[in-house]
Amino acid sequence: MPLRIEALEDRTAPAALGSPWPDPGTLTLSFAADGTRVGEAASDTATAFAGVPAAVWQREVLRAFQTWAVQIPANVALVADGGQAFGTPGPAQGDFRFGDVRVGAVPLSDDSLANASAFDWSIGTWSGDVLFNTRARFAAVATPTAADVFTVALHEAGHVFGMEHSNDPTSAMSENYTGPKTGLSAADIDAVRSYYGARQPDAHERVGGNGSRLTATPVDAVLGSDRLTADIGPGDTDVYSLLNASQLGQLEVRVRTSGVSLLAARVEITDRWGRLVAAGTATGPGQDVTLDVPQSLVKLGCFVTVTGATGDVFAVGGYEVSVARTSGLTLPPQVAERLIDNTPRGAAALDGRGAGADGFAADANVDSSADVDVYTVRVPPTTNAAPRAMVVSVTNLDGKAHPELAVLDAAGRSVPFQVLASSGGVLTIQVTQVPRGGAFYVRVSNPAGADATGRYRLTADFHPPVEVRYSRLAAGRLTTAAPAAATGLTVNNARLFEFVLVSTAADGAATGGATLTVRDAAGKVVLTLVRDREGATNRAVYLAPGVYTVTISASPGATNYWAGVREVSDPAGPYDPGTSTTYPEQPPPDDGNATGAVGEPLPPAEPAPVRPAGDESLTFEAPAPPPWYYGF
The missing domain is CATH 2.60.120.380 (Jelly Rolls)
Structure with a gap:
């Protein structure tokens, strides 16, 4: 009897299973270490994949997920697994302790190769998890006694993306394993696109794309560390032109895919005449590429070209391209002042996905101690005349100190706020003066004297003010x-x-x-x-x-x-x-x-009067921002 993945009723094409992932563009995957608890069992991939090097079978699993992801607006990024038990309470998507999809191996029934869970709000972190059977045999290349890892993982990845079984023997979702498959059938592609839609060009493509120097997307090297989020589709090429580079010293171009997708990128730097002067290729899926811009090009201008480095599914995926100054900063005084004050020019809009009706959220990185990210937040319209406050929270997802926050009004002036929470990797602040229909800029940076580099999550919500009295x-x-x-x-x-x-x-x-x-x-x-x-x-x-x-x-x-x-x-x-x-x-x-009275309100966010000379009871002079200042 052939090995079966599982039996279900007759279908001629894959059908929907569970619910679609709420944010397929930011999916993550992790491989649980052996010994991680799975109910009463412990994950044991060493037994399941005996004789297959970990790097080999894990790449086959990633290739299987990527085969589905390239057809839809999805990215799957490889992340570390914290070792918590499978099913640990937490959000169904976005738990920073491990991937949205976790891969392990435990004993299953003798006629089963693996099983997987589709996304389902009610099962929490079990959503997306894939378990291989330690009682089955797997190989990189199928043999008469071992199933190939890719075909089995391709089937389970389909379940993770919400696809049910198909009775079509050419479908990756065919319930019986009958031998290796090289990819998806036309029916598989139609089915998953009907669930998520087809993959679309990124926002920088415009009409006709940005695949040449004539249509290149500008990147402002002065107001960097400029970072653009983009996507390489099948056969796609993205070209960027560096603006204002003549005012800088040494520049570094970084194409980041780690934590973003499984894209293996090729990056080239060419001069204004199209001559290649520097190039780099990712060492594997989800690996970054960093290149130094030759000093000779700084005053002449140059272009950055990003493509997929391989001819397979790893040539597609999302990425971030950034330009950073590494040495020799020689800016005019007025430009240097703009950089220090970090005016909101070029700020990214804080996205409404992943938050409530009146909320916004973003996931990004503090790349270095000098990195600064600026976001625009527009106050949602409302007919309610009651006062509203904006609560902004930032969490370092890598276990380090929390990033620093600053809030600016539409004119770029510092806005005072109150700190509601500041402990470890989390900082939460409240702005009480929120005009309806207005806009704010939120600045995220590495605080002086601390290390807040790494991933962070930023949220902004609007609701009645939180009254805090100390x-x-x-x-x-x-x-x-x-x-x-x-x-x-x-x-x-x-x-x-x-x-x-x-x-x-x-x-x-x-x-x-x-x-x-x-x-x-x-x-x-x-x-x-x-x-x-x-x-x-x-x-x-x-x-x-x-x-x-x-x-x-x-x-x-x-x-x-x-x-x-x-x-x-x-x-x-x-x-x-x-x-x-x-x-x-x-x-x-x-x-x-x-001293003060019991029940004294939280120190107001206006500048405090300066005490007379000699009176040291409280001499908080109103400093120029930082706007954390309470001003009591």
Whole structure:
């Protein structure tokens, strides 16, 4: 009896299974390490693919998925797998811990080769997962006793994209394995396109495409690190012309496919006469290509050509092309100022996909400490007269520090905002002054003194303002002579508390960073907030009843600070009259702190008045942006 993948009712063409992926253009795939839990079993690809090198069978799996993806507006990017158990709770698409599609191997029934799950909201991260049978035999090339990996993976990839079985023996979705297949049948292509549509030219193609120097897409090398998102279709060629390159020193051109698609790209740099001066080819699917622009071309102008490097399915896919300055920056002063301030010229529109009706989202990269990304966000129209706020959140998806955020109005002026959350890899801010029908620019960058490089997800949502009120614990100035201040906090009933610390440099010797430490009565540290540069940070902690000491310290130099706390959780059970917490009525003597009342609102986002000379209780002068400044 021939090996079967699974049996289903008669069909002459593939039908729909499950639901289409909500964002097929950003699919990811990961190979789970052996030992990863799959229910009560553990993944064991070493047994399933015994005798086949991992690089070989994994490439065949990628080739199978790519065979479907090139027919539709889909990209499949290879990502690392975090090793969490299959079916771990999480989003059905977009979980950064592992791929949307996970590949493993476990024992299945004797007459089955593999199985897969289509996208289904109700099964969460199980969506898209492919499991090969460790009881079957696989080979790179089919033998009388082993099925070829590509044909089996092609069938399972069809299920992942929502295709059901077909009774057509030429279809990749034929339920019985009868030998190797080289690709999709015409019916397979029609079926998957009826589900997702056909692959379309990217936004830079325009009428007639951008495949020649005459129709090249301009890339502004001055206002870079300019990054364009594009796509190579079957037989496609994309050409880019570098603008304003004569004002720069050394340039680097990067075509990034890692984390984007399985495209294997060929990149060429030619001079204005079409002569080839530099070229590079990806070492494999989803591998980046980086080229230095010869110094001799900087003043003459040049073109960048991107094509598929192979004659197979890996010659198709999405990519990002960017131009970055690497040395010898010699800009006119007015241009240098634009670069430092990062005006919103050329900003990318923040996409509405993947967010709510009044929300926007984007996934991108901070490529280096100098990389800056700017997005336009348009306020959705509404007839509701109630106030609305814009909440912007950025998350580093690689486990590093969160990127820095800045918000500019339509004229490029800094907009003050409040920090709602700043901890680890996540920063969330709120802009309360949101004009209906207006527009903002959101700037994402690597913060000074930290490493936020890598992938990030940016979201922007509009809803009624979040009112945040803190009780002021302490505020003032720390100096080299008095580098720390302390105050007390008494908790009468157990609660969840959020602490906030805001600091800024008061002289040239300070970094503006500060540390807030909360200790219980025994001296045990229960919370530490660290800000290594000026800005704000906050975090919540569950505190049991007791007396706590809150200490704020800073490195040498003069540093202004403001520390506050608020109760986050409400008590359960009978009503608890009065406050559950005793706040300091006045600061300890001689520590330079100022105090505030219980329930003091979040420091307003307007510049604070400058205190008279000699009054160091709170001297937060309104700095030029960064716009995180609370201005209390």
